[in-house]
Amino acid sequence: MENNGSLGRVTVQRNIKILMKKTILHVDINSYFATILQQENPHLRNKPIGVIKDGGRTCLIAVSKEAKKFGIETGSRKREALILCPELICVPAAFDRYLDTTKRLQKVFATISPSVHIYSLDEAFIDVSDCRKNLYPNIKDLGNCIHDLIKKELGEWVTCNIGIAENRLLAKMASEVAPKGTTLEITDENKDALLASTPFKDVCGIGYALSKKLKLFNITVPYQIRFMSEEELNIIFGPFWSKELMKIAYGEETHLLSQLDKKIKHMKSVGRSITGYHLYENDIEIGNVLKNLCIEIISKVRVMNLAGRQVQLGLYGQEKGWSTHVTLRTSINHLNDLIDWVSKLYLQWHDKFPVIKFAVRLSLLKEQDQEELLPEWQKQEAVQRAFDSINNKYGIFTLHPAAIPPRNELIFPEVTGFLGDKLYQLREK
Ligand SMILES: [Mg+2]
Structure with a gap:
């Protein structure tokens, strides 16, 4: 009797475990940046493509599947890639359209399950554990259906890998190793x-x-x-x-x-880094680039109604790097405050070197739920609101501090592949 009881418990426990086993899909679009450009421009299809940030850049931020066959990898230098494949076509990235495409993908995934996590610009985890039994008894069919839905929404050239497993680690590994454009399910076997x-x-x-x-x-x-x-x-x-x-x-x-x-209720920090077009040695030029980054950070922070009280600054040369931060007593989200603090941090930089990469970050963000009463703050807020309303309507650098980089060197907001600021980019408006 006792044995039966304990066996029964084991069986029940095992059944619960089986019932609780999750089904997660990881969808990863193949060579996203290059594929979207090939979808838009049929003459680029079947050709080795290297995607660069913009005209003056030499680093390939993405490559097409045709270019990968020549051994060219993301992060390769254009000059070295051209030695491996002289026919390589270098095309500037289309960041605004990548983000738009991700939003369209998000809508497609939402039709499959209410539990979707956009992991990066071209990757998502879809949890179908709760609806698998009734909606997707044959999980392979669901995989095929997703391939079709993506082609229908984004175009015939767009393919993806799908990994299916009991958790996110295995699902992502599966999509990583699956042959391009296919689905791989991981089971106990x-x-x-x-x-x-x-x-x-x-x-x-x-x-x-x-x-x-x-x-x-x-x-x-x-x-x-x-x-x-x-x-x-x-x-x-x-x-x-x-x-x-x-x-x-x-x-x-x-x-x-x-x-x-x-x-996560809101972003914990908003930062922006950029590798410049050339080495910067002049304090005024460096200051202008930093102001440019501050404008982007403040505009994002204010759109999300946040304010932060830690300011970080990083400057990097070809061999050296330097960074520092300050934690403030009160949170800030006015452009002149951020510029002031970044300038103060900049003054602490003594062992100077030519700078190629700049990074500014506003951290320890919290919701800006109440206004400060100080007249000076009220005045700044009024100016900042006027600034916001013009830039939101006519574009980010329409109104700007007196000195920022020349128009052709302005650093505009862009999305990154890993979509670190997804809470901002994919926010509901
Ligand atoms: Mg991908």
Whole structure:
């Protein structure tokens, strides 16, 4: 009798586990930046394309699948890429249209499940756990349906990879290793094979430094980690990564990916960095670039009705870098305040070097729920509101402080592939 009881409990527990097993899809558009340009311009199709930020740039921020066949990778220099493939066509990116396309994708995904997480500009996790049984009894059919829906919405040239698994880690790994334009489902049968064959570079969250360290110890695939002791892992990778690596070894979701369940009310910081067109040595020129970045940050922060009290500044040369920050007592969201604080931080930079990359960030953001009573603040707010209303209507740099970079060197807002500011870009208006 007792045995039956405990067996019954085990069966019930197992059933609950089976019932609770999730179904997550990871959809990843193939060579997004290049594919969208090829969709818009049929003469670019079937040709090796390198996408550059704009006319004066030399770094390829994306490459088409045809260019990848020549060994050209994202991040390659144009000059080196042309040696590998002299027919390479370099095309400027179309950031506004990429974002528009992502919003269209978001609408497509919303028709599949109410639980969608846009992970980057061209990637999304779709959780169909709750609706699988009734709506998608054959999950492979759903995969095919998504391929068709994307082609219908974005065009015939646009293909994607789809990974299906019980969690986000495995779903993303599956879409990473699936042949281009296909769906791969990970089940209990093929899970270990995936973990034993996927290189760490294709595992979400493993950065450059960590993958280098893993390589140093001849650890190339997640499955190998299973044969290491906790103590050994701890010594080499530290307490956080030893746990995370063990999770990855067994195909469990990592901390980074499980954080996606957390509802984030608003952005914690808004920053902007840019690699300049040339090396900057002149204080006035550098100041103008920094003002340019401040304008973008304040416009985003104000649109979201936020204010921040930590200002960070980073300046980077070809070999050197310098950064600092200040934490303020009260939050700011007026342009002149941010410019003032960035200027004060700039004055702390003594060991000067020619600058190629600039970074400004306003952090510790909170909702700006009440106005300050100080007359000076009220005056600034009135000026800032007038500034906002003109720039919101006629474009971001219509009204600007006296000195910013010349028009042809102005840095306009743009989206990044990883869509770090998605709460701003995909906000409901
Ligand atoms: Mg992609």
